[in-house]
Amino acid sequence: MPDLAFQQCVFPDCAARYDLLEVRTACDACGGLLDVAYDWERLPVPRRLADFEQKWGRRSEPACLSGVWRFHELLPFAPPETIVSVGEGQTLLRPAPKVAAYIDAHHQRTWLQFEGLNPSGSFKDNGMTAAFTHAALVGATSAACASTGNTSASLAMYAAASGANMRAIVFIGEGKIAYGKLSQALDYGALTLQIEGDFDDAMACVREVSAQAGVYLVNSVNPFRLEGQKTIMYRVLEGLRWRVPDWIVVPGGNLGNSSAFGKAFSELHCLGLIDRLPRLAVVNAAGADTLHRLVNERGVRFNSGRPPLEVIDAFYAEMDAENRRANTLASAIEINRPVNLIKCLRALEMCDGVVTRVTDQEILDAKAQVGAGGFGCEPASAASVAGARKLRKEGVIGGAEEVVCILTGHALKDPNVTVGYHMYQGEDFRKMFAARSVSSAPLANRPIGVKNDTEQIRKTIAETVKGQPRSGDSI
Ligand SMILES: *Cc1c(COP(=O)(O)O)cnc(C)c1O
Numbered sequence: 001m002p003d004l005a006f007q008q009c010v011f012p013d014c015a016a017r018y019d020l021l022e023v024r025t026a027c028d029a030c031g032g033l034l035d036v037a038y039d040w041e042r043l044p045v046p047r048r049l050a051d052f053e054q055k056w057g058r059r060s061e062p063a064c065l066s067g068v069w070r071f072h073e074l075l076p077f078a079p080p081e082t083i084v085s086v087g088e089g090q091t092l093l094r095p096a097p098k099v100a101a102y103i104d105a106h107h108q109r110t111w112l113q114f115e116g117l118n119p120s121g122s123f124k125d126n127g128m129t130a131a132f133t134h135a136a137l138v139g140a141t142s143a144a145c146a147s148t149g150n151t152s153a154s155l156a157m158y159a160a161a162s163g164a165n166m167r168a169i170v171f172i173g174e175g176k177i178a179y180g181k182l183s184q185a186l187d188y189g190a191l192t193l194q195i196e197g198d199f200d201d202a203m204a205c206v207r208e209v210s211a212q213a214g215v216y217l218v219n220s221v222n223p224f225r226l227e228g229q230k231t232i233m234y235r236v237l238e239g240l241r242w243r244v245p246d247w248i249v250v251p252g253g254n255l256g257n258s259s260a261f262g263k264a265f266s267e268l269h270c271l272g273l274i275d276r277l278p279r280l281a282v283v284n285a286a287g288a289d290t291l292h293r294l295v296n297e298r299g300v301r302f303n304s305g306r307p308p309l310e311v312i313d314a315f316y317a318e319m320d321a322e323n324r325r326a327n328t329l330a331s332a333i334e335i336n337r338p339v340n341l342i343k344c345l346r347a348l349e350m351c352d353g354v355v356t357r358v359t360d361q362e363i364l365d366a367k368a369q370v371g372a373g374g375f376g377c378e379p380a381s382a383a384s385v386a387g388a389r390k391l392r393k394e395g396v397i398g399g400a401e402e403v404v405c406i407l408t409g410h411a412l413k414d415p416n417v418t419v420g421y422h423m424y425q426g427e428d429f430r431k432m433f434a435a436r437s438v439s440s441a442p443l444a445n446r447p448i449g450v451k452n453d454t455e456q457i458r459k460t461i462a463e464t465v466k467g468q469p470r471s472g473d474s475i
């Protein structure tokens with residue numbers, strides 16, 4: 001069905017179209033990003049979103065089990081029998097009364113979407129299943145990505161577990177990857193290349209190498225990945241019984257997720273499946289705040305398809321001249337040049353969005369709060385909760401509004417930071433965190449050293465159960 005789905009330049013003034021089976025990450029005519037676009041008039045679209053619930057009863061079919069492909073009619077670029085899936089997207093929207101109290105939002109209208117429950121432990125699987133499906137359609141035999149960790153984990157897992165005949169090649173910045181993620185790439189057998197430099201260096205490198213060597217690129221410049229990531233929003237709506245929340249709050253790194261969310265909602269709206277769009281809040285880490293600076297300090301907007309590219313170029317030139325490099329403990333969003341910037345600006349325009357930034361201290365405190373409420377998340381994910389708290393304080397998010405924070409990755413991805421926050425004190429704490437200006441751990445749950453003596457242990461338990469959790473000192 002080649003002409004029912006195609007690729008199209010993101011800039012309406014260009015709007016160049018490319019065949020679905022072309023492998024490309026940019027428009028030839030103008031260099032813009034590409035969208036996957038559909039001729040919806042000629043495609044079968046459900047009349048009501050609730051119709052998708054019927055697929056729950058057909059979970060023995062891979063395309064119904066997958067929380068991505070259950071929504072196939074909303075990303076119809078591949079015939080169902082060609083789908084590459086490992087059962088991704090079976091994630092949960094959970095009420096979060098403790099987090100609601102922490103961010104001072106409505107206790108019954110605050111939700112967390114746990115995307116860490118995906119097979120490789122992050123939301124990236126939503127996109128990877130779509131990219132692998134496209135890769136299979138075009139007959140690719142090797143796939144590559146640059147990664148702060150989760151994309152490489154997901155790529156490696158799909159290459160190993162999906163039965164796709166695919167060699168995985170991952171490019172990572174040296175010393176810039178959390179061990180949980182690195183361990184996955186290694187364990188799943190990916191060819192792992194450690195590049196001297198950070199994510200942005202690895203990204204530039206993989207773009208060049210994959211173009212030269214005919215390797216399929218699965219970074220989020222790949223428009224098919226974003227099609228899969230749209231389904232995160234479908235599942236949020238499903239979790240809310242198809243009610244549109246007031247806010248979606250998401251961490252911003254390469255801005256693939258925020259871009260995909262905007263596209264998801266605008267398509268649902270055009271198709272008449274929802275009657276309004278939620279507002280979007282994208283949260284940067286203060287140490288990796290390109291989007292924040294461009295939007296809030298330089299006034300950059302999508303501007304109906306004519307964003308001020310010269311302002312963006314000048315910003316990057318300045319960044320290079322000052323040798324300013326991203327630096328945050330939230331390694332998954334430690335990015336200088338977000339590849340989906342233009343699409344994210346479009347999503348902000350569509351969804352009346354806002355951008356904010358939070359410090360590593362705010363991120364780690366929010367992460368501890370998420371953990372204390374159950375399940376937990378990795379540092380970058382907690383930027384959404386820290387950002388919601390800040391926006392709530394500023395009155396941007398109202399006290400009665402319904403808020404969904406996206407938790408992008410699993411708590412076990414980066415145990416070092418978690419253990420550091422809860423256990424380290426004094427000089428050890430400063431050594432681990434001072435470079436990132438984290439000075440305290442108000443929500444630390446410190447282990448208590450006790451002698452191997454049942455009487456002592458009994459007393460300690462009685463004391464701590466009675467009072468506040470005690471910190472630090474050995475007994
Ligand atoms: C990739 C990633 C992000 C950033 O998402 P973008 O789509 O690149 O903005 C945030 N959190 C986690 C855990 C990630 O793996």
Ligand SMILES: [Zn+2]
Nearest residue numbers: 009014027030
């Ligand atoms: Zn173009």
